Amino acid sequence: MRHFFTILSHEIRMLLVSPSTYIAAVLFLGVMGFVFANILADYSRGPQQMSPAYVFFQVFWIPVFFMVPLLTMKCISEERRLGTLETLLTTPVSTTEVVLGKYGAAYFLYITLWASTGGFFSILDRFAGDARFLDPGPLIGGYLFIAISGLLFVALGVFASSLSRNQAVAGILAFAMLFAVIIGLRFLEGTTALDAESLSAFRTAVDYAQVFTHLGDFSRGVVDTRHLLFYLSGTVLALIFSILGVEAKLLHS
Amino acid sequence: MPDSSPAIEVRNLVKSFAGVTAVSNISFTVARGEILGFLGPNGAGKSTTMRILTGFLPATGGHVSICGLPVATRADEVKRLIGYMPENNPLPEDMRVTEYLHYRGRLKEIARSKLGDRISEVLDLCDLKRVRHRIIGKLSKGYRQRVGIAEAILAEPPVIIMDEPTIGLDPHQILIVRDLISRLRGKMTVIISSHILPEIEMTCDRVLIINQGRVVAAGAPADLRREILGPSRYRLEVAGDTTALAALIGGVDPSLKLDVIGEPDAAGFRALSLATDRDSDLGESLLRALAADSRFRFRSLGRDHPTLEDVFLAATRRSWDVVDAPQSSK
Numbered sequence A: 001m002r003h004f005f006t007i008l009s010h011e012i013r014m015l016l017v018s019p020s021t022y023i024a025a026v027l028f029l030g031v032m033g034f035v036f037a038n039i040l041a042d043y044s045r046g047p048q049q050m051s052p053a054y055v056f057f058q059v060f061w062i063p064v065f066f067m068v069p070l071l072t073m074k075c076i077s078e079e080r081r082l083g084t085l086e087t088l089l090t091t092p093v094s095t096t097e098v099v100l101g102k103y104g105a106a107y108f109l110y111i112t113l114w115a116s117t118g119g120f121f122s123i124l125d126r127f128a129g130d131a132r133f134l135d136p137g138p139l140i141g142g143y144l145f146i147a148i149s150g151l152l153f154v155a156l157g158v159f160a161s162s163l164s165r166n167q168a169v170a171g172i173l174a175f176a177m178l179f180a181v182i183i184g185l186r187f188l189e190g191t192t193a194l195d196a197e198s199l200s201a202f203r204t205a206v207d208y209a210q211v212f213t214h215l216g217d218f219s220r221g222v223v224d225t226r227h228l229l230f231y232l233s234g235t236v237l238a239l240i241f242s243i244l245g246v247e248a249k250l251l252h253s
Numbered sequence B: 001m002p003d004s005s006p007a008i009e010v011r012n013l014v015k016s017f018a019g020v021t022a023v024s025n026i027s028f029t030v031a032r033g034e035i036l037g038f039l040g041p042n043g044a045g046k047s048t049t050m051r052i053l054t055g056f057l058p059a060t061g062g063h064v065s066i067c068g069l070p071v072a073t074r075a076d077e078v079k080r081l082i083g084y085m086p087e088n089n090p091l092p093e094d095m096r097v098t099e100y101l102h103y104r105g106r107l108k109e110i111a112r113s114k115l116g117d118r119i120s121e122v123l124d125l126c127d128l129k130r131v132r133h134r135i136i137g138k139l140s141k142g143y144r145q146r147v148g149i150a151e152a153i154l155a156e157p158p159v160i161i162m163d164e165p166t167i168g169l170d171p172h173q174i175l176i177v178r179d180l181i182s183r184l185r186g187k188m189t190v191i192i193s194s195h196i197l198p199e200i201e202m203t204c205d206r207v208l209i210i211n212q213g214r215v216v217a218a219g220a221p222a223d224l225r226r227e228i229l230g231p232s233r234y235r236l237e238v239a240g241d242t243t244a245l246a247a248l249i250g251g252v253d254p255s256l257k258l259d260v261i262g263e264p265d266a267a268g269f270r271a272l273s274l275a276t277d278r279d280s281d282l283g284e285s286l287l288r289a290l291a292a293d294s295r296f297r298f299r300s301l302g303r304d305h306p307t308l309e310d311v312f313l314a315a316t317r318r319s320w321d322v323v324d325a326p327q328s329s330k
């Protein structure tokens, strides 16, 4: 792992000079600012049941769908297309270090962008001066959820990038995977097709893997180890598949 | 004992891609400090062999070791011994030259304290000082090529593998690269592939010609010339009775034979071709004998100097004949 930090800092630098990072950042802050402004407009009209933070994190999926692909689509596919993967892998680094370094950099940027939304709440705190708006429970829970679910989402993006030498294909693939995990599983839970007795084990599994339920729990301050396990195991699996993806492409190229 | 082992040892190397055999049963060794030119027509399997040497591609069969370490099982250690410049010289587009070299130096485990000095050293060697702060994606091809070469020699590895390093360089740069490689002689083992044959002939101690994934010729350029193209030849333009000439030539050196006799031109001179197995130059004695004999008038004498290109063409043509023969007889 001695090269992990070399690759990590290099990748963060590369992300910081890449236009797609800035597209992601502008879109993200634009969308989240818009959402936040709407929330504030609702609250100024009259008292609401939920705290603003709770409503804010309910729409986490909108930025995830475009931000994660934009941050990750380039990471492995671009190196493969340019052929620099060949020079990279003929130095004393392992595939694992390469994948983890790239993953770490994308995750770091993902979290940095989310952390910048903290500014919204600090402005609210400064000018509203009303402690009711800044219920720390949903706020901390929401950010915790973002940090933990981000592990999986970014790992899925890296995995998608390891599968194709074309950035656009990798980006769309990442989008499809995220869609399947966040919306698809929710849809699956709603269908009655799984109600059969023989599928009950599957049904329970699907019930556990509800991203929106996890968000609700985190916002209420409930941190269930099963949820953590879901994200951590998913992340590890996606990263292992990315490493295998990079190596398998070498074997067959 | 890794220290007495050859720098590169390849035995019965085979590599096939989904049905296509790119390399079939290649064996060769490269001694330490030797510079090997790796030649072959397009699609011969040069790049594939080099990729296997670096451990980037796994071999289908056979044994490859670098400085005594088998590539298949000890790839990690082997990677520390190799500086590699792939075909087409892939480089990141949006980095500056020094930034890139710094990053690569860190990956190649050069100590942080030595890295700065080493980078300015290779920038000097490859004449990159003027573009050190430019973005690589905006450099001209020749400069990018030099960045690739600088990167390959950066960590001073014992073995350097370069796939067509001089492609796209101007004559000044070709000279510089040639000097650079010659300076590595004795210190590092170098394998270069190239289609610029005069280049290879001047820099390499030994050449290896492959075709269709097989070795078709190997050895020092001079030996190959003799082996592939046979005896050396002299060209002579003489007027006079050619039937008497054979005896005269035989008197100069018994191995000299009159090979081809052309038709006389307007002035009565014929172009003749003489063949001999001798390596030493017979020109002087030939001239003396001809000048002393009043029956002949002569206009010119020259020795044919076959180039590596002739050797290459002959060797690969011969191997095509071997490959094509079974198919055409069907």
Ligand SMILES: Nc1ncnc2c1ncn2[C@@H]1O[C@H](COP(=O)(O)OP(=O)(O)OP(=O)(O)O)[C@@H](O)[C@H]1O
Pocket (backbone or CB within 6 Å): A252, A253, B017, B020, B021, B022, B040, B041, B042, B043, B044, B045, B046, B047, B048, B049, B087
């Ligand atoms: N990734 C690959 N998949 C399938 N076949 C391949 C692959 N790489 C190389 N080949 C085949 O292997 C053979 C040798 O290719 P290689 O690139 O080693 O040739 P080369 O000697 O470097 O040629 P050139 O002088 O054109 O660079 C070719 O027939 C090529 O089509």
Ligand SMILES: [Mg+2]
Pocket (backbone or CB within 6 Å): B046, B047, B048, B087, B163
């Ligand atoms: Mg090639």
